[in-house]
Amino acid sequence: MMAQQQSHRGRALGTIAAGGAVQPFHLLRWAFAQKGADIGQPFEAALFALASALFTMTVYDRVVPNNAIASLIALSIGLAIIILFDFVLKLLRAYFIDHAGAQIDREMGEEVFERLLAMRLELKKGSTGALTGLMRELETLRDFFASATIAAIVDVPFLFVTLTVVALIGGPVVLVPALMVPLVVLIGWLTHPALERLSARSMGEGLLKQSVLVEAIGSLETLKASGAGPLLAGRWSQAVGQHSDSLLRQRLIASIGVTFAGSAAMLAYAGVVVVGVTRIAENALTMGGLIACSILAGRAIAPLGQIAQLLSRLTATRTAYWQIRELMELPPEGPAEEALSLARSSGKIEARNLSFRYPGATEKALDGISFTIQPGEHVALLGRVGSGKSTIARLILGLYPPEDGLIMVDGTDVRQFDPASLRGNFGAVMQDGALLTGSVRENVSLGREAIDDDEMLRVCGISGTHQFLGQIANGYDLKLADRGEGLSGGQRQSIAIARALAGSPQIVVFDEPTSAMDAHTETGLIQRLQDELKGRTLVLITHRPPLLELVDRIILLDKGKIIADGPRDAVLKQITRPKAA
Structure with a gap:
């Protein structure tokens, strides 16, 4: 019945x-x-x-x-x-x-x-x-x-x-x-x-x-x-x-x-x-x-x-x-036919002649870019405001489909994957870092059965969340208001980082993860992340130089195109050379 x-x-x-x-x-x-x-x-x-x-x-x-x-x-x-x-x-x-x-x-x-x-x-x-x-x-x-x-x-x-x-x-x-x-x-x-x-x-x-x-x-x-x-x-x-x-x-x-x-x-x-x-x-x-x-x-x-x-x-x-x-x-996310499931990603990301334009926009946010990020590689996306850095992160996560070209994970177009299966292999911190109404525990675990208390405490220690919640009687059961109101910007980012690291995803995408943190907190976080992210793919978007310690390679963008791609120190020298002249 x-x-x-x-x-x-x-x-x-x-x-x-x-x-x-x-x-x-x-x-x-x-x-x-x-x-x-x-x-x-x-x-x-x-x-x-x-x-x-x-x-x-x-x-x-x-x-x-x-x-x-x-x-x-x-x-x-x-x-x-x-x-x-x-x-x-x-x-x-x-x-x-x-x-x-x-x-x-x-x-x-x-x-x-x-x-x-x-x-x-x-x-x-x-x-x-x-x-x-x-x-x-x-x-x-x-x-x-x-x-x-x-x-x-x-x-x-x-x-x-x-x-x-x-x-x-x-x-x-x-x-x-x-x-x-x-x-x-x-x-x-x-x-x-x-x-x-x-x-x-x-x-x-x-x-x-x-x-x-x-x-x-x-x-x-x-x-x-x-x-x-x-x-x-x-x-x-x-x-x-x-x-x-x-x-x-x-x-x-x-x-x-x-x-x-x-x-x-x-x-x-x-x-x-x-x-x-x-x-x-x-x-x-x-x-x-x-x-x-x-x-x-x-x-x-x-x-x-x-x-x-x-x-x-x-x-x-x-x-x-x-x-x-x-x-x-409205057509839902994912392929119209049966979607592929991505059980465990190796961490390889590849873009081929990738172009994208936001709905209603006249100019392309990305214009024919290509790159490959190997498994376990740590890469920073740098560029001026509006150069297309965050757009790449959104396309990697499958939040938007490309206008032209391909964005692939493990050699497969992300549009072929079931969206939930694809994003289950990512740990992402976006610019707004919005939190949900509910407890800190719920915001970190998001209802995932694999995230138990031990894992929650581990990632909260790495992100720095435990430093301000561990000494409060109801710390992890603290009820947050809409979008985390009542916490400082740095505290919200700390919880968002813990949420992204929970479950040890193979691919980590950070978009300005420390923009609201003070220098001391940021330094401690960088030290802890260096060990945490070993062997995992990192895509980092930032304007803060200290975070570049986490990467080995930099992709420099301007007006939706790649103008430099290489080892971190070599690209940084290329960026600072005009200033020295």
Whole structure:
């Protein structure tokens, strides 16, 4: 059973992610496939609603004229039993709808988050805040399917059952509620295009507002220090104003259908009474039949009110679906076919006629460069700001695919490897050195089972982390704030270095690993790294001369091209020669 459920989930989510002929209502069908039999129970519960009308008709037409108290007691007991079952089934309906919504939320949320993590960076669109807001749209999908409004779809067949019963009891009286049905549907259909446009506009403005908010919270210290608060406050005010205006218009138009449905229910009730009185005058309808028809007419229109509300929510859900679908249709990292696994790299890195241009950039970051780094070789990439050093590191790690040429590890193009398998052979410290929310222990181990406490203490000793955490009672269980706020830049870099060294990866990539450290701390780190990195490949990017003690070779870049490549001392002499002249 579990395997069948997983298989069904995979097929459904695969359909949503595949693109092509996918339609928004695939989500709807999938939701009912998850709990279709359970949600179908409202139809049985709706049949019990007929009981109250038939009970009233019987009392007026049979009990009251004959003073049949015994029959009244029997009817009352029967009605009480029906009401009890109706109550239980309505509770079950609410439970199963909420359960189906939670299941959709969990499974879809996991799938979308996995696709977000696998996103190719060159295809990333929008700011961090916009992507965060896009993930929030999963709540729109969840709320749509988990709301009681979804039961209105199941209640629609009951509408025709109710009209049939009204026709059997009152004959032509049924024309009154029957005429209201197409009017309510027509109003909903006429307002739908405007709701579509406003929903798309509202979502775009909501994502813009989310982007400003995330940027402000993530850079609060910088905003205060630089005095940029008024700038973002103005952006926030403008975004809130535009979003509020769109939401107001959207709600006003949505209320037209809902309000008209309520008015139609009142008109149906009054119309049934008027027509019913003429039928009574013709002796074609009893008083009890008129009361029953008026009750049933109101119940027949009630699902239409829910349908009108459902249509207004459907526009927002469709918009959220298309936005999420764009993310799901982005090709993930790695090869389209079966990926290769890199169990243990020898450490050889090779670039052949490598070129790369960042998305939207006019100039190439790398222009036809070639080099080979042998296993165990320690190489520094030097050059001015913007010369392409960090770009090479990103390409080696497979974060971006080359525009032209090849970047290979152990003689194989990195694009053929499974990204997780490839990066499992690397220990990388990037420029930002961002830490995760959680303990220091979690930031070093990253959930890897092979990183036990002994290994954590070993690499923290090498990186210098143990020097400031070893003497604190809860040192390695110290909870870090977002991106490691509360620690100094040097402390964050120290933890990032420990994380990169954990597990003794064969290839180590350091991009400005000590830029925030003081000279004394840096000197101690260099001494410890000389022993730690023996026999392993090192790619070092730095502007700090002391770190060059770790390398034997330097590749000098300028404007995306290699202008010098050779032994460390020879290249350093070439760099300093113009200064001596």
